[in-house]
Amino acid sequence: MFGSKTRRRLLSIAHYVAIAAYVVAALFPLFWLLKVSVTPNSLLYSEGVRLWPSSITWDHYNSVIHHTDFPLFFVNSTIVSGVTAALTTLFAAGAGYAFSRFVFRGKVWLVGLMLVTQMFPLVMVIAPIFKLFAPLGLTNSLTGLIVIYTAYNIPFAAFLMQSFFDGIPRELEEAAMIDGATRLGAVRQIVLPLTLPGIAATLGFTFTAAWSELLFALMLNSKQEATTFPVGLLTFVSKFSVDFGQMMAAGVLALLPVCVFFFLIQRHLVTGLTAGAVKG
Amino acid sequence: MTAITIEGVTKNFGPVHVLKGIDLAIEPGEFVVLIGPSGCGKSTLLRMIAGLDDLTAGNIYIGGRRVNDLAPKDRDIAMVFQSYALYPHMTVKDNMSFSLKLKRTPSEAIGRAVGNAANLLGLNALIGRKPRELSGGQRQRVAMGRAIVRKPKAFLFDEPLSNLDARLREQMRFEIRKLHRDLGATSVYVTHDQIEAMTMADRIVAMNGGIVQQVGSPLDLYDNPANLFVAGFIGAPAMNVLAADCAQSGAGTELRIGASKLVTVDRTLDVARVSLGIRPERVRLASADDGVPAEVVLVEPTGLATVAHVTVGGQLLNLFTTERPRITAGETVYIRVAPEDVRLFDPETGARI
Ligand SMILES: Nc1ncnc2c1ncn2[C@@H]1O[C@H](COP(=O)(O)OP(=O)(O)O)[C@@H](O)[C@H]1O
Ligand SMILES: [Mg+2]
Numbered sequence: 001m002f003g004s005k006t007r008r009r010l011l012s013i014a015h016y017v018a019i020a021a022y023v024v025a026a027l028f029p030l031f032w033l034l035k036v037s038v039t040p041n042s043l044l045y046s047e048g049v050r051l052w053p054s055s056i057t058w059d060h061y062n063s064v065i066h067h068t069d070f071p072l073f074f075v076n077s078t079i080v081s082g083v084t085a086a087l088t089t090l091f092a093a094g095a096g097y098a099f100s101r102f103v104f105r106g107k108v109w110l111v112g113l114m115l116v117t118q119m120f121p122l123v124m125v126i127a128p129i130f131k132l133f134a135p136l137g138l139t140n141s142l143t144g145l146i147v148i149y150t151a152y153n154i155p156f157a158a159f160l161m162q163s164f165f166d167g168i169p170r171e172l173e174e175a176a177m178i179d180g181a182t183r184l185g186a187v188r189q190i191v192l193p194l195t196l197p198g199i200a201a202t203l204g205f206t207f208t209a210a211w212s213e214l215l216f217a218l219m220l221n222s223k224q225e226a227t228t229f230p231v232g233l234l235t236f237v238s239k240f241s242v243d244f245g246q247m248m249a250a251g252v253l254a255l256l257p258v259c260v261f262f263f264l265i266q267r268h269l270v271t272g273l274t275a276g277a278v279k280g
Numbered sequence: 281m282t283a284i285t286i287e288g289v290t291k292n293f294g295p296v297h298v299l300k301g302i303d304l305a306i307e308p309g310e311f312v313v314l315i316g317p318s319g320c321g322k323s324t325l326l327r328m329i330a331g332l333d334d335l336t337a338g339n340i341y342i343g344g345r346r347v348n349d350l351a352p353k354d355r356d357i358a359m360v361f362q363s364y365a366l367y368p369h370m371t372v373k374d375n376m377s378f379s380l381k382l383k384r385t386p387s388e389a390i391g392r393a394v395g396n397a398a399n400l401l402g403l404n405a406l407i408g409r410k411p412r413e414l415s416g417g418q419r420q421r422v423a424m425g426r427a428i429v430r431k432p433k434a435f436l437f438d439e440p441l442s443n444l445d446a447r448l449r450e451q452m453r454f455e456i457r458k459l460h461r462d463l464g465a466t467s468v469y470v471t472h473d474q475i476e477a478m479t480m481a482d483r484i485v486a487m488n489g490g491i492v493q494q495v496g497s498p499l500d501l502y503d504n505p506a507n508l509f510v511a512g513f514i515g516a517p518a519m520n521v522l523a524a525d526c527a528q529s530g531a532g533t534e535l536r537i538g539a540s541k542l543v544t545v546d547r548t549l550d551v552a553r554v555s556l557g558i559r560p561e562r563v564r565l566a567s568a569d570d571g572v573p574a575e576v577v578l579v580e581p582t583g584l585a586t587v588a589h590v591t592v593g594g595q596l597l598n599l600f601t602t603e604r605p606r607i608t609a610g611e612t613v614y615i616r617v618a619p620e621d622v623r624l625f626d627p628e629t630g631a632r633i
Contacts, residue, residue: 171365174332177352178359179379179426193369 030255037061037248044244060249069224070250073232077211078257080142080228084149085207088157092202093195095154096161097187101170114155122152126219133220140223148220149210157202164198165191200268207261211254229254281344283308283434283466284329289338291324291490298324300490302338306434306468311460314470315477315513316487322470325487326436329468330359343433353382358427359436362443364419366411366426372398373407376425397425400459417448428459434466441476453479474514478502486510504623508630511557511623517587520563520597523627524556535622538593540572543617545624554633555625560587560600562621565607571614576607590615 036044038056047053064070098104099111129148130139138144168191176186214230221227236247284306291299298321306312314322327333329340331352340347347355366375373394380390398404401421411419420440427435441449457480460467471477477484478498486493486501486509494506505511511519524535524542526549533549535542535556542556565571574590574597581604588599588607592615599615607613624633
């Protein structure tokens with residue numbers, strides 16, 4: 001009974017409603033995080049459930065920054081995540097390029113092996129990793145975390161990069177090689193600029209993964225100076241109470257670097273994720 | 281000295297034998313067209329000349345130098361790809377100057393070379409655009425421009441026109457020929473379009489199944505195809521091929537299609553059946569007393585000429601004439617074939633006899 005024009009309009013409205021519902025649902029916890037972080041302790045339990053407290057305070061932020069070790073955890077996490085993202089992307093780009101462009105013996109096995117590493121839960125490998133790392137001095141150190149995060153993220157990142165390289169026609173490199181470039185030169189001048197979205201996506205993915213990793217950080221490092229931010233959050237949970245205000249304030253602070261990072265790469269990321277999606 | 285020599289070249293991709301021993305000598309300044317159906321190994325051969333694929337066996341020489349182990353960049357050849365392969369993040373100008381920059385050519389010289397090429401190809405107004413802002417035909421020109429600024433030893437073209445519409449293809453055919461005449465560089469041009477091969481080539485190399493079937497000038501291949509493959513591939517509408525029975529008749533042989541005596545050739549044949557090839561334009565309309573009867577199935581007037589599909593002894597045959605005969609489907613006409621226009625092939629092997 002509807003004209004096709006009305007129908008299309010209704011469909012597009014439905015689209016927007018669905019997207020809006022999703023965005024609200026996804027962002028609500030973040031809003032709550034923000035809300036609790038500015039709620040004075042005295043109002044936290046006394047006001048019932050409200051969308052916004054009747055008065056707000058920056059006390060929680062103040063004490064997190066000045067009276068806890070959070071600034072240190074923050075720096076630790078930034079170092080670990082930044083170096084992990086850089087190293088993983090570097091190795092993954094190399095591996096992804098090889099998977100995409102070269103035929104070599106054992107390729108199928110290598111890919112299979114990398115998939116296997118992603119199959120079982122991390123908990124299973126913690127004990128052996130600890131055993132390996134302790135004599136090497138890699139426990140209680142940021143280097144240890146960087147090593148394990150990099151190793152663990154490379155397989156997925158490599159497949160991600162491969163799908164980006166697969167999306168760049170081989171003929172572009174061949175044309176460059178005929179034009180007088182070496183293979184490496186062709187990669188640097190032709191492939192690299194075209195795969196920036198892929199690199200941004202891979203960097204973003206690994207950075208967030210490392211930033212929020214808890215299990216290894218908790219099990220391998222117990223000293224304060226090698227503690228990362230997710231472990232630090234747990235210190236607000238004591239035997240008798242949870243300091244929600246400070247915990248949430250720390251959480252908001254922890255979001256900042258990720259936001260800044262994604263802001264920097266987002267221009268590349270949008271095309272990147274869709275390009276990856278199309279290739280599967 | 282030849283410009284490019286291909287000597288016993290074979291190529292296997294794993295168990296697949298794509299090229300089975302190719303020999304070819306290309307003279308300096310020659311425009312050679314490789315033609316064959318899709319999948320016959322034309323691109324593979326071209327890519328091996330360019331150095332993009334390794335040889336399984338054999339040798340390739342460019343300018344007298346063996347290049348089997350030479351990297352593409354050191355072969356001094358230019359290639360135009362079917363997909364054009366323009367660098368998407370570079371402007372037209374940067375695309376065209378890429379190779380010269382790699383050679384550390386001084387920037388005035390680059391500017392001059394790019395300017396000349398742009399003039400020649402009518403790209404002046406587009407010099408600052410990115411490839412995605414160009415039409416198919418314009419991209420094709422940029423790809424040509426990128427090849428010619430280098431002044432290479434040889435040009436390789438891999439079906440460069442197959443993504444263009446018919447009219448543009450016709451125009452580019454003409455322009456590529458003109459460029460070749462002006463620059464005089466050795467060119468190897470791959471296509472599966474026999475019109476391109478006929479109109480552009482100094483010499484055609486017809487390939488099928490990884491083997492060279494025939495090498496010769498366009499009219500050579502048209503008039504004297506070495507086998508049924510070439511006969512069927514070159515020329516449109518294609519050569520008629522009929523199954524004919526042979527009957528000794530004096531010093532000659534009478535060739536019969538079913539019950540009709542089509543033509544008597546002036547030679548003895550020691551076989552019972554042959555494949556008889558005759559070009560459609562060599563099939564003439566005749567009168568009842570000097571022709572054989574043929575049933576008209578379909579008449580296709582194109583303005584320039586008329587193609588009539590007729591059957592003789594149950595076999596389909598095309599007739600091409602620039603006169604405008606008044607014939608209609610269903611009617612019976614009489615056709616005549618001259619003995620010198622007939623080409624005979626072995627029905628088993630397809631080879632010319
Ligand atoms: N890299 C490759 N691996 C395996 N087979 C290939 C490869 N490249 C081409 N082939 C095969 O070789 C044959 C010839 O291909 P190609 O030279 O591209 O044919 P053409 O250009 O004449 O259409 C095809 O059957 C194709 O499937
Ligand atoms: Mg091809």
